[in-house]
Amino acid sequence: MRTIWGIALVALVSVALAQRPAEIRLGIVTFLSGPASVFGIPAKNAADLLIDQWNRAGGVSGVRIRPIVVDEAGGAERQVAEFRRLVLDEKVDLVIGYISSADCLAVAPVAEELRVPTIPSCAT
Numbered sequence: 001m002r003t004i005w006g007i008a009l010v011a012l013v014s015v016a017l018a019q020r021p022a023e024i025r026l027g028i029v030t031f032l033s034g035p036a037s038v039f040g041i042p043a044k045n046a047a048d049l050l051i052d053q054w055n056r057a058g059g060v061s062g063v064r065i066r067p068i069v070v071d072e073a074g075g076a077e078r079q080v081a082e083f084r085r086l087v088l089d090e091k092v093d094l095v096i097g098y099i100s101s102a103d104c105l106a107v108a109p110v111a112e113e114l115r116v117p118t119i120p121s122c123a124t
Helices: 002-019 037-056 076-088 101-114
Strands: 023-030 064-071 094-097 118-120
Touching: 023 037, 023 076, 037 064, 064 076, 076 094, 076 101, 101 118
Parallel strands: 023 064, 023 094, 094 118
Antiparallel strands: none
8 A cells, every 4th residue: 555655646746746736636536335445445544644644744745635535336337437527527637546456447448548647556
């Protein structure tokens, strides 16, 4: 998990320095319901803790992080729709998460199509 957050931090710094937005919108996708929530809820709690610490310290290169959390439950088709919503409606700069290999595989071509950095936590 530390490696994923380290990679995410590097990506966030890149976004902050390249564009200098008012805030970095970070999509976080993890299981918040269903059997896999035993993995997803602690991941969300860790994300909340880290983001809160970063924001209290002035954000990433002076830019605050705004998390937008999505429940990964519901299957690959739903996750593709949620990914599109995160990018097109919520205007996220970066997406992290995806515990399910099936969801990772389904979302990957959409991430490429929409050209949004995506850091999965699955090991597919």
